[in-house]
Amino acid sequence: FGATIMGDGSVVIILDLAPLVRRLAALRARIEEGTVEKMPAFMAPVQEAPVAERSKPLVMVVDDSITMRKVTTRVLERADYEVATAKDGLDAVEKLQDSTPDLLLLDIEMPRMDGYELATYMRNDARLRRIPIIMITSRTGEKHRQRALEIGVERYLGKPYQEDDLLRQVQEVLRRERV
Structure with missing residues (x-):
């Protein structure tokens, strides 16, 4: 210690x-x-608290760029989503202890804990493994995309993204998860 x-x-x-x-x-x-x-x-065995039904899906945006967090938050809130933000992977891990989002939008390059590390952490945690992840990153090379998909990321978008494309991807992933 x-x-x-x-x-x-x-x-x-x-x-x-x-x-x-x-x-x-x-x-x-x-x-x-x-x-x-x-x-x-x-x-003693942990008894999970009952999950309250949300009126709006909760999307967590994890990006070290305050501009990207703000812009993405505005886009999602205009589309009637509830939004939580985290400035990097460690910040997200802390916030994931208190709430479980319906979807995570995740950057790769961040200080302290990058997007690959956070995605791997989530896929190895029984409580978080089913949360879908969409990576939004400037790393658009095939090797980066392949690594993300191997970890278990559902979608992979390049920066800068088109708002319509982002919203379509978010809706498709959330619709698929609810079925």
């Missing part, structure tokens, strides 16, 4: 997970053997 100070002055906690995992495995074994009477509260 420890921490480090990043270049921007923020403090990041560093965890050594191996001892925690070993301790948890040993505790589970003792519970199964019956040598521990009561399961600790942190090991």
Whole structure:
């Protein structure tokens, strides 16, 4: 256990997970053997809160460019979508703890955690794996597109995008997810 100070002055906690995992495995074994009477509260099964139905689909826009976030937010809000934004992958991970969007619009090149890393994180998280992702990036080469599709990204758009094309892609993906 420890921490480090990043270049921007923020403090990041560093965890050594191996001892925690070993301790948890040993505790589970003792519970199964019956040598521990009561399961600790942190090991109790998590009951998922009921998901409230939204009147409008929630789209999260993840891009380090404030201009792209603002422009995309305006386009989506005019089309009657609810919008959340994140400035990079880590910011998105934090916000995804509190809300689960119906769709994620994701840039590739961002500081701290890029779009590939965030998409991979989401595809490996049981709660987030079904959220469709549309990548919107200036990286329009075939190798970038292929890597995104291999991770599990549904659509791949180049910047600058046409508003009509973006809205059509968003509608198609959301329509497909609701079926």
